[in-house]
Amino acid sequence: EVQLVQSGAEVKKPGESLKISCKGSGYSFSNYWIGWVRQMPGKGLEWMGIIFPGDSDTRYSPSFQGQVTISVDESINTAYLQWSSLKASDTSIYYCARQVKGFDSWGQGTLVTVSS
């Protein structure tokens, strides 16, 4: 069974750094793109970026380029989304998802709360 398991909820202060994770299992992790999607409170889905674990090829939405970094550790089947300096407006749920024909498998979501 394909599974993506994300790290737990985080509460951070503005200006702090953060790295959240997404661990894949049940399939060949190296061979499928993993995307990240933001959902702000009460709002819709926004695609942030995507990475191919096999060679770390990464693409970003223009809206998120330079705001976040997507990375992967192929040896432990884990993708990451990180911020160097969080803002209150980063408060959201973040989902990872596997790209096949569409995003066919999703993580459970990680709630990130940024508040002073």
Place this chain on the structure above:
Amino acid sequence: DIQMTQSPSSLSASVGDRVTITCQASQDIHNYLNWYQQKPGKAPKLLIYDASNLETGVPSRFSGGGSGTDFTFTISSLQPEDIATYYCQQYINLYTFGQGTRLEIK
């Protein structure tokens, strides 16, 4: 950037009704379009890929159509468990989601 415009933004219908949502792309995306369902508090779920292909395990009352810039998503007979927000997504040039359509039972 390719923009995706869904309509309506919200919809109220009765059990058994036929429901249709439209999605318009700002440029030709051929059939590079997917549809997702998101229930409250849950991750999205892929329903339709490549505009008209039903994902494995998805009930046949769901269907999709269209190509180019204009697409439709239809539920042939609305069921109570279909209450959710539905999103289209293009993937010909990176990825973009539509703004979503919230579906409620009347």
